[in-house]
Amino acid sequence: QVQLQESGPGLVKPSETLSLTCAVSGYSISSGYYWGWIRQPPGKGLEWIGSIYHSGSTYYNPSLKSRVTISVDTSKNQFSLKLSSVTAADTAVYYCARQRVATITGYYFDYWGQGTLVTVSS
Amino acid sequence: SYVLTQPPSVSVAPGQTARITCGGNNIGSKSVHWYQQKPGQAPVLVVYDDSDRPSGIPERFSGSNSGNTATLTISRVEAGDEADYYCQVWDSSSDHSPVVFGGGTKLTVL
Numbered sequence: 001q002v003q004l005q006e007s008g009p010g011l012v013k014p015s016e017t018l019s020l021t022c023a024v025s026g027y028s029i030s031s032g033y034y035w036g037w038i039r040q041p042p043g044k045g046l047e048w049i050g051s052i053y054h055s056g057s058t059y060y061n062p063s064l065k066s067r068v069t070i071s072v073d074t075s076k077n078q079f080s081l082k083l084s085s086v087t088a089a090d091t092a093v094y095y096c097a098r099q100r101v102a103t104i105t106g107y108y109f110d111y112w113g114q115g116t117l118v119t120v121s122s
Numbered sequence: 123s124y125v126l127t128q129p130p131s132v133s134v135a136p137g138q139t140a141r142i143t144c145g146g147n148n149i150g151s152k153s154v155h156w157y158q159q160k161p162g163q164a165p166v167l168v169v170y171d172d173s174d175r176p177s178g179i180p181e182r183f184s185g186s187n188s189g190n191t192a193t194l195t196i197s198r199v200e201a202g203d204e205a206d207y208y209c210q211v212w213d214s215s216s217d218h219s220p221v222v223f224g225g226g227t228k229l230t231v232l
Contacts, residue, residue, distance in 0.1 A: 036221075046157075046165065046208055048221035061219040095164055102153035103171040106212015106220065109157075110176060112164040 002026040004096050004113035011119050012090075018083040018118055022096030023076075029054045030074045034099035036109060037070065037081045039092040047092075051099055051107075052079055086120045093117050123218035126209055126225070133230040140196040142227045144209035147190060152211045154192040156185060159226075160205045168207075169194060196229070204231045 008020035036051035050060035052070045060068045072079040094116055097109035127145040134140040154172050157165035167176050169185035182197045196203055209224040
């Protein structure tokens with residue numbers, strides 16, 4: 001059974017960098033698939049942040065691209081998110097997820113982490 | 123950017139059938155995926171590729187997609203089905219995010 005677990009600080013100061021890690025168990029990242037980050041502000045809907053392939057190839061939500069870096073560490077079977085220059089608008093539950101190829105086009109997310117709340121506040 | 127429109131809420135009595143719609147321009151040409159999210163929990167994939175179910179998801183959950191509307195149908199609704207439901211597609215036709223989620227529908231079991 002594939003399991004994902006997010007970890008990182010729950011409180012980040014404005015203008016600083018949010019850093020989270022997603023540890024994967026039950027599946028080797030090196031075996032394939034894209035791996036993504038999605039966030040959900042309190043009481044709101046889901047927003048995709050970006051994704052990474054085991055080779056390190058990435059693509060990001062254009063609205064966040066200038067502030068986002070996603071990296072992968074296959075030796076530790078984990079991938080990470082960095083979001084710079086955060087503001088209160090970045091307060092959200094952050095999820096990591098495995099990304100699968102859809103039949104017609106695109107991708108969907110079949111396994112999700114439990115999520116971690118990150119609050120941006122001084 | 124591509125927009126997915128869901129009704130904010132749907133209510134249904136136990137044992138009845140709930141239908142949650144997801145509207146989008148020519149959505150029938152895309153693969154639609156559905157997620158269930160209970161309070162305080164992560165989303166769970168309940169339907170992918172319009173109408174396929176992951177292992178462990180009851181047959182009561184089904185999906186369809188045609189024209190400008192995709193529909194998640196939950197038959198014989200149970201109290202445990204009460205949750206928020208999100209549809210999702212992939213759209214790379216613009217400079218916006220290719221991963222598009224609907225705004226979510228809150229299913230209330232009366």
